[in-house]
Amino acid sequence: MDGRLNDLSAIPDATPRDIETLLAVLACGARRIERVEMSFGTVWVKRYGTEKPIVWTHAQNALARLFRKPFLRASPRLDRKAMVDREVRRLEAFAAEGLPVPKVLYRSDSALVLSDAGPTIGMQLGTLKSADPARHDALLVACAADLGSVHALNLCHGRPHPRDLFLENGRVGYMDFEEEPEAAMPLPAAQARDLWLLFLQLVPSALDGETTAGRALSAWMESAPGDALSELCLLVAFLAKFLWLTRLIGRVHMGSDLRRFLAATRYLSQVLLPPRPADASKAGKDD
The missing domain is CATH 1.10.510 (Transferase(Phosphotransferase); domain 1)
Known part of the structure; x- marks a missing residue:
């Protein structure tokens, strides 16, 4: 992983004011996904570990064991840092095959800052x-x-x-x-x-x-x-x-x-x- 991803100042075209804005959002924001306007365009802050434990996840795995059907299993639940690691790793795997994905501009142990991909x-x-x-x-x-x-x-x-x-x-x-x-x-x-x-x-x-x-x-x-x-x-x-x-x-x-x-x-x-x-x-x- 690129070590510069831990440095807000390494975000391309980011001004000191942009960095201040992102620091404030990362420190005080509460929403899981948040749109932030920068001088160079839109970025998205994505936080991890904010969701409450999902009861359905446990039920899903119980059903998978009961019926012996692997496709019913839920993805492994991870802590915040591992969730960030997983998303970065999977983004890199898709990008390595030439598939379009958002760029990771910054990462911490509980959040990512991603480039805007435009309308879904x-x-x-x-x-x-x-x-x-x-x-x-x-x-x-x-x-x-x-x-x-x-x-x-x-x-x-x-x-x-x-x-x-x-x-x-x-x-x-x-x-x-x-x-x-x-x-x-x-x-x-x-x-x-x-x-x-x-x-x-x-x-x-x-x-x-x-x-x-x-x-x-x-x-x-x-x-x-x-x-x-x-x-x-x-x-x-x-x-x-x-x-x-x-x-x-x-x-x-x-x-x-x-x-x-x-x-x-x-x-x-x-x-x-x-x-x-x-x-x-x-x-x-x-x-």
Whole structure:
């Protein structure tokens, strides 16, 4: 790691006033992620260890042990310094492969200062939804295609949500490397979960429905390793067993998370899994 990352004065183009501003924000700021305007542009301060312990993390690992499914495991929980180390290391791994990522301008044992990557793909999708529906769906397909290329490089993002992606000179870029699923499960399983997590956002938001979802899946499969596809089929086969329960709960309250799970898992199960026998649908409550 570059030793200058511990020195605010080493930030390119930073003035003494910029350094004073950053020192004040780092010392007094309370928000986990904070935008700061400098004389040379925008930077982002990201703090670690501010989140309360997540009960779901423990439940997730308990379910993984109960069902013996590695893809259910949560990323290892770390202390603040280790979380900073992990994000810097993963940013460097993506950058080493020529993938666009924010630049680390400064680091401490509990925070990072990162360069601005511009509007996220999530923001751009929001604009394109009404302004240019065709480009909206083409951008979703591009995200899936690029994720397949990332997986072909033996990498995994961990949470490829459109709000954690951006465009740089027409290329998909990646940020927010807080998850490291490959530290808790085999890499192909982590890559399969990457694709499923992307599809949780992609399938419900695709304006051309399953046509766009099919293009996106095909685009990912063009580059993704075969082992990741095999793991994706196993993941979907397991989750599809709970579609009937999802629908049952949805009759009482269909929240956005439940709706995304239902849409993505149902679509992927339809296209990746063999058809069930005719009598299985009657016995299984899934139709």
